[in-house]
Amino acid sequence: MKNQLEQLTREQLAEVDRQFSIYSSGAAEIIPEEELKHKIAKSVLLDKPLKIKLGLDPSAPDVHLGHTVVLNKLRQFQDNGHVIQLIIGDFTGKIGDPTGKSTARKQLTDEEVQHNAQTYFQQFGKVLKMEKIELHYNSKWHSKLHFEDVINLAGKITVARLIERDDFEERLALKKPISLHEFFYPLMQGYDSVVLENDIELGGTDQHFNILMGRHFQEKFGKEKQVAILMPLLEGLDGVEKMSKSKNNYIGIDEPPNDMYGKAMSIPDELMPKYFELATDFSLDEIQKIQHEVKNNILHPRDAKMLLGRTIVRIYHGQEAAEEAELRFKSVFQKGELPTDIPAVHWQGSRSIAVIDLLVTFDLQSSKSEARRMIQNGGIKINGEKIMDIHAVITITNDLIIQVGKRIYRQLKCN
Amino acid sequence: MKNQLEQLTREQLAEVDRQFSIYSSGAAEIIPEEELKHKIAKSVLLDKPLKIKLGLDPSAPDVHLGHTVVLNKLRQFQDNGHVIQLIIGDFTGKIGDPTGKSTARKQLTDEEVQHNAQTYFQQFGKVLKMEKIELHYNSKWHSKLHFEDVINLAGKITVARLIERDDFEERLALKKPISLHEFFYPLMQGYDSVVLENDIELGGTDQHFNILMGRHFQEKFGKEKQVAILMPLLEGLDGVEKMSKSKNNYIGIDEPPNDMYGKAMSIPDELMPKYFELATDFSLDEIQKIQHEVKNNILHPRDAKMLLGRTIVRIYHGQEAAEEAELRFKSVFQKGELPTDIPAVHWQGSRSIAVIDLLVTFDLQSSKSEARRMIQNGGIKINGEKIMDIHAVITITNDLIIQVGKRIYRQLKCN
The missing domain is CATH 1.10.240.10 (Tyrosyl-Transfer RNA Synthetase)
Known part of the structure; x- marks a missing residue:
């Protein structure tokens, strides 16, 4: 593979450089960069598209801007004629959590998996050209494996290598239990790459370990190793945590x-x-x-x-x-309705709160009953909208503006 | 189960005690003793035989006195009407070693497994009543497990628990690789007990961990837990190492x-x-x-x-x-042919050696050519037998007697 670059014409070399610079822009890490270049070179030389893999968890189909970081990268590959392979990880989803401890990993039916995949698809269509995508459900191959095959797969990786994964190492050190079956999730993701023979796998930097499993197992099964392109994680609206639905700090791509x-x-x-x-x-x-x-x-x-x-x-x-x-x-x-010197107040509590409590917390009203009366009189606005319901609960966002009567304003700062 | 002992007549109680004392005699450990007593009590009360499991490695069918320690214990159970379940661990044998590193765990064909099982049987007949034995090949159930079942099984045990096994812990500490598939051997042995629903599992003290896996998985699958009876390991002829074929320190039960x-x-x-x-x-x-x-x-x-x-x-x-x-x-x-004061010489080398080298090593002959001549003249006896072949190689045993000519004797001490 090394001398593929030497076989290229000057024009082809320029094309390789052009694509390489597009794909590497914004990436947190490419493992290894040199191989990515050679893969592009081979594709240009043989006029053969690369296969780019993205694995999807079938249990959480709400797509937000955090997801679009990898989707945008995939789109760049699509725009240059390469093939996108989306893998719905339905095998794990159908098993659920055998220990019964994780409510997050509940067992999904075939119908739920199908429905969630459809939901992904409908949303992904806003970034990707869906008619050009290969779609795979990994239960297709995993459900065919027998105990013997699993032993064979497990024989190709060491316990020490798996323990190296950040969270496993930490949990072992803290004596928090790790069920043996958890060791199989990275193996499955790696084995997906063996079956798909993809050239590249995309993911967030939190997928570092799992995506390298694909390289590992492809090599062990005598295949050409995939390149890992790891994209940065986009922080959510709070500016601190990774954007996610569970943190309620996201912008969904389906939102109004x-x-x-x-x-x-x-x-x-x-x-x-x-x-x-x-x-x-x-x-x-x-x-x-x-x-x-x-x-x-x-x-x-x-x-x-x-x-x-x-x-x-x-x-x-x-x-x-x-x-x-x-x-x-x-x-x-901004229509001059707001003064330019609103005092800022700092907020560190929960992300949702009853308006009444908010008013009392910042001493904007001296008691709950007074706050209630003010709302009933139409004297309270949140972000310019009049609050009419005394039981109203609002979602805290940074820069949220509270207005009491005609003259009192506060702007919330959450960080 | 606790009050079964209270339901017994005085006669039945005596019977429970009698059996308990037989089964516990010579055992290194019974886990737990109290449960063994209750199992016997239930058997006496319901007039129902207990099921006693012994797992066998299909790759090493040469039975020696070391094996008879558990076989003799099994015979005691047979003599009291209980049922013996022999499990040929052929599933593991057929897989071999997926890493290809262990030559000891070579892959066996169906024919080899069958042949080895026959060899066991023929030899076990010297201790057990073979017509009364249940024979199982564990490939029957293991080969039917799918990936999903394996995940489910793995979900019932923690990584920390497996690492606790002596040799795993040591290898991890020494950074010696453990292939993930090795974690499955104890799981398989444990799952055998789930399928067989045996009451007791027998083994040497070196099977401590694996036999407790049977208790663990039976409980996780909602079955009554087996009792472990661990027998001491018999040291071989060297008095140091566990008797085994590979150490050449054994007495085979098929030897002349x-x-x-x-x-x-x-x-x-x-x-x-x-x-x-x-x-x-x-x-x-x-x-x-x-x-x-x-x-x-x-x-x-x-x-x-x-x-x-x-x-x-x-x-x-x-x-x-x-x-x-x-x-x-x-x-x-002992026929007075030997003097009573033979000098002892100490031996720490390999267990087999050419007679010529032996003579020179102990300065019984000054050179190899001289030693050769002495053999040709019929002047060398080993354990009273004249050595006629100058290329003869002998197996070293403790107390072996070398005689040179009519007057020179040496007795080998190996420890």
Whole structure:
């Protein structure tokens, strides 16, 4: 494989470089880079598409911006004629958790798996060209394995290697139980690559160990080893944790334009460049220009963030919806209705709270009964919207604005 | 189960005690003793035989006295009407070693497994009533397990529990690789007990961990837990290592009477009581009487050992063969042909050696050519037998006697 680069014409070499620079942009890690280049070279030389694998958990089909980081990368491969292999990990899903301890890993029926796969598909269509995708359910091969095959598979990996995985090592050290079957999840993911003979596997950096299992087992089964492309994890709206549904810090790609725009506006300033890079279709040059302008006070950070919000809405709902969402946002938050010097208050509690409690917590009302009366009189607005229900519970977001009567404002800061 | 003992008549209670004392005699460990008593009680109360399991490795069918320690224990259960379940572990045998590293665990064909099982059977017939035995090949159930079942099985045990096994812990600490499939051997043995629903599993103390797996998995699958009866390991003729074919320190139960007798005579004196207890049909009372007489110089240790040799030959070849073997031994070693003050020489080398090298090593001849000439002249005897072949290679045993010419004697001491 080493001398494939030497066989290329100058034009072909340029093409290899062009693709390599696209695929590596934004990636946290490529293991190993050199092999990626050679794989591209082989593809160019033989005019044969590469096979790019992405594994999906069939139990959580709500797609958010965090997922689009790898989807956008896949789209780049698609745009250059390569083949995407989506693997629905339904075998694990159908087994559930044999210890019965994890409620997260509940057993799924065939119907649920099918339904969840459909849900993925409908959402992925916003990023990928779905008509060009290979879809696989890994139960197809895993369900055919017998005990003998499993022993054979297990014979190709050491216990020490598996324990190396971050969370296993930690749990062993803390004497937290690891069920032996958990050792099989990375094996399954690795064996998927043996069956698919894919050239590349994509995933977040948290998939580092599992994706290297694919390399390991492909080699043990005498196949060409896949290259791992690990994408950074996108922090959620809180700016701290990885974006996920369970943390309620996500922007779902199916959310309505106004919610999407509003949530984008609550992203901490320092995360903006990362969101531009990983969650929009802006080029690196464009992003650098924005950063430069913000840094030199040519562009106000708020305006940069509005561009981000508009862009995200435009990608998933189109240009018109993006403009409408921006207009609405402006009308609520920026039409001179708000003073420019709102005092900030800091919030570290739970992500949802009854409005009454919120008012009392920040001494905006002296008692719950007073707060209740104020709501009934129409004197309370949250983000510009009048609260009419005394039992209203709101979701805390960064920069959320509380208005009491005509003159009192507070802006919540969550970090 | 607790109050079964209370339901028994006085006569039945005595029967429980009688059986319990037989089964526990000579055992290194019973886990747990109380449950064994309750199992016997249930059997007596319901007049229902217990099921006693013994697992066999299909790759090493040469049965020696070391094996008879558990076989004798099984026979006691048979004599009291219980059912013996022999499990040929052919599933593992047919898989072989998936890493290809262990030559010991080579892959066996169906024919080899069958042949080895036959060989076991023919030999076991010298201790057990074979017509009353249940025979099982564990491939029958293991080969039917699918990946899903394996995951389910693996979900019932923790990694930490498996690592606890002595050799795993040591190998991990020394960073010696453990292939993941090795974790499955104890699981398989445990699952055998789930399928067989046996009451008791027998084995050597080196099977401690694996036999407790049977208890573990029976419980996890909602079955009554087996009791482990662990028998001591019989040291081989060297008095140090566990008797085994690979150490060449064994007495095979198929060996000819003279070899058996001669080997028995080479057992170190201090091991005699253990051999009497574990490898003969002598009662504890009889053994204590012999020990007492030896201690008080009523019985010469050599005569006690001759009784042991005679007994072992009698068990496997009958009374007549035992007497003949003793006569022959006496004619060679004791007919006044040997001086009573033979100098001992100590030997720590390999267990087989060319006679010529042996003579030179102990300075009994000054050179190899001289040694060769002495053999050709009929001047060399080993254990009373004239060596005629200058290329003769002999097997070293303790107390072996070398005679050079008419006057020079040496007796080998191996420990």
